[in-house]
Amino acid sequence: MRKTALTDEILLSIDKPARYIGNEVNSVIKDLTQVNIRFAMCFPDVYEIGMSHLGIQILYDMFNQMEDVYCERVYSPWTDLDKIMRERNIPLFALESQDPIKAFDFLGITIQYEMCYTNILQVLELSQIPLLASERGEEFPIVIGGGPCTYNPEPLADFFDLFYIGEGETSYFPLLEAYRENKKNGGNKLDFLKKAAQIPGIYVPSFYDVKYKEDGTVKEFTPNVAEAPKTIRKEIVMDVSETFYPKKPVVPFIKATQDRVVLEIQRGCIRGCRFCQAGMIYRPVRERSLDMLKEYAYEMLHNTGYEEISLSSLSSSDYSQLQGLVNFLIEEFKEQGVNISLPSLRIDEFSLDVMSKVQDVRKSSLTFAPEAGTQRLRDVINKGLTEEVIIEGAGKAFESGWNRVKLYFMLGLPTETLEDMVGIAELSDKIARRYYEIPKDQRNGKVQIVASTSFFVPKPFTPFQWATMSTKEEFIEKARIVKQAIKSQLNQKSIKYNWHEADLTVLEGVLARGDRRVSKVILQAYRNGCIYDAWSETFDYSKWLAAFENTGVDINFYTTRERTLDEIFPWDFIDTGVTKEFLKREWENAKNGLITLNCKMACSGCGAMIFNGGVCFEDKN
Template structure:
């Protein structure tokens, strides 16, 4: 009989107990007698969010295809269970076996966003695993991090044994083989880490030291053991068709954030927006074949019973076989009650035509991302979107029956002026005006426009990584300017304006661009009681400020400080393929308000072609 880590009494006393019991449809069960490696795959947030993450589904499927490897899942317990586990000294456990994660060989943590950093410490702490890597003996799991935030792993360097830089379908195989070989030989954890450091894409932070200048910037980042390379090159899968993809994804017991089948149609993006980290680190663009996607869609829907399928990519409109794929999905599944979701579409006639086929225009809203209120600032960020295209796209949508539009903008971008801020309100009003140009008897009620602004964070490996951030007070002032400008518009009653939390954004900026010194702030914040920092009901800005004060770390050093073009960044040891010279060139183009063509229109010489034998697209 399968054991249960939590008693019925505990399960009945907490919110959503199904988060913790496992046994879902398509979850994997293996006999431990046949297993050489146990791998706990962790998403450091609640079950509903973690279960919506495609990357974990891919790795879970990939690992469990190996006969001697057993991959199980673990998520962050919500605050109610967190309290009980601490009081009763219940060790954090994996869902499939309900065994404590401290008994596993590996604890793999996906790091998707900066505001989950204290939850990583929660996982270790509840797992009864020492928080600091240097304090973990041979009896504890190897803690390895992966995901987009590992493109600057330095704030978390003290807590991890390893980081995997890049896409997981390649170097995990030699890594696990090296672990098995080391285990058979009776080697130590140090012996294994030395072998791991020689595997492409693997970074062992304890094998490196950082020297600082008097001003606090980095003088030198260097390896201190022979086995550690000077730079770590990201891992990438060039053939995304003939690779791992879960045909039987695990079906959650409770409604997940994305309660649907996810079909990743391509990786990378051709657009080159200068603020977008994903658009840079996932280069070059790689498309999955139409036949593979058709087969996956059919099998995944059949094996899960989901009633929605989402086509996932950074820019779905740029997938060359989109029309054929959408037509297939409509023909095959629309009459079977399956909805088709198409996020990340651009504003053009083709996208609107596709959306009208798969959405009920009278129920759904359209989402556009102009990012900036003026053409000048869109050119600075290389958005590749003119006001004419935006208004024309909105107009065609209105003519087709839509009357609800969501608009996404950013505040605090490099070179931003008051005119750019007011432009957000003015562009929203122009879109509303376009709706009211439609004869009254042909309109679908009143137009509803929701304009939302997030605050800009300069991310590593983007041309804007040299940009200073605004302060919390400046962000709030910018939002007030937009709010007042909206009130001054002719169609103000049709426009609703929302903005992101400024204090959260400043903290995200520190964690995104931090060095190893930021690690002690994260540890202190956790010890102050910070967890679930991305949740408004649990985020405590005051506790974080106390952590900065008690550790003596200056927020402004990481946020508002001007960067010299030749400054050594904490993440410079990572080779993403995109060269620093290209990023510098794009930063200068931004300051000159010059637009760079997208990848299909002509190669801009970013360096990512080295992963593809020198060719990204046949022009």
């Protein structure tokens, strides 16, 4: 009988015990006597969210193709099990073997969102691994961080032995080989870290020193060992059709957030929205071949039993083979009743035609992301979307039978005015009016519009990394203005308005642009009881405020403070390919309301293609 780390009594007393028992369809079981390296792959959130993450599925499959490596999975225990594990001194365990994480060689943590930072400390503490890297002896796993938040790893620098900057399909091979050699030769952890620091994309924070100016900004960031490079270049896969991708993704026993096959059709985005970190750090655009996608769609659906496939991309409409792929999926799987999900589509005639083929028009809603309420502000953020296009797209959707629309906006964007805030309500009303221009006998009931606003957070490696943030009180006032403006619209009863938590946004802003001094705030907040901060039912801002006060760290230094163009940022030692000069140029263009054309229309000279030894779109023609 397969062992479990938890007794039946515990499993019966907690919510969703299937989160912790493993043994799911397509999970990998290996003979431990044939394994040389054990790697625990962690998503620091609840199982259902972690199981929806494509990156872990890719790396899990990639690692387990290596004969002497065994990659297992671990997620953050929910609060009910967390309490029991602490009371009974049960160490956190991997799903596949149910062995304690502290017995592994590596603990790899993917860091997708700033509000998961205290969960990282939860995982370490429940694993009975010292929270601070400086306090870990030879007997503990190497703790490595990866994912988009590692493009500013400094707030977490004290907790990690090393970070992997970039896409995981490249440097893990030499990294694990260095570990094998070091182990074979009897080397210690320091010996391994010195070898790791010489591998492209690997950042060992303990090998660098930071000095600050009197005003609190970074004075200099320098290596303190000969093996550490001054600059860390991100790792990137240029040929995404000839790389690792799982044909047999693990299928959870319980419903995950993304309960379907996920087919990544391309990486990167051509659009150049100035607020979007993903659009900058994942440059350049790389498409997967149609033949590869057809093969993997068939294999993944066959091997999982899923009845839905999602075409994943930052901007699916820009994939050049989209029509051919969708037509193939419709024809190939129509007998099986497979649904096709198409997120991130721009609403145009082709997209509406595709969606009408693959969705139940009367049940589904359309999503538009104007981001700003006026054309002036959309030009500032380089959204590349005019009001005419938005209204025209909505009109065509309504004429095709849709009557439900979701609209996403941001509040607090650079240069925002009262007119921009009111414009959110006015644009929502214009879309509703467009619906009622359709003859009554052709309408599908009443129109339903949900307008949602998030609050703007300036992210590293975007043109807005120099921008100031609003305070919590300013964010709340902006949301109030929009709410009141919606109430004054002709179609107010057809418009529902939602907004994000302001205090959560402020904290996200600190963690996004923080430096190493923020590590002590995260540690104090965790000791104050902060956990699952991304969840409204467990988020406690007062505990975070107490942590800032206890550590003497000023929130406003990281949020509302104006930054000069010559300031050294905590993340400036990372080279993403997109140059700082380009980001400065885009910041100036934003302040002047100037549009930058997308990558397919003209090369903007961002540096990403030169960085990778490639050529721009316009040079290919």
